[in-house]
Amino acid sequence: MVKIPETMFKYCPKCGKHKTMKVKHEKSARRKGGMTAMARREKRTRRGYGNQGRFSKRPVTQTKMASKTSKKVDLRMTCADCGKKWVFSYPRTKRVEMVKK
């Protein structure tokens, strides 16, 4: 388990300096809204050909994704000074806990 502080002192790309950041743990920041741009593109190009990838995919249990027991953590960073927001990817862990400093 990894304990993540609610505020971090990190580099802000907009300010160009290290600033205090508010950290929010978003469970599905990257996958929000369903399909990714690449997935939409694949669906578009596959139109009218074959089986739209429905039966050519391996079952989920056999893929690499399902074999991993941990997930990458997506952290929403917000700059306290300029309000710039971005997603900061944290290495794989099983459990995450937000800790007040």
Ligand SMILES: [Zn+2]
């Ligand atoms: Zn900033």
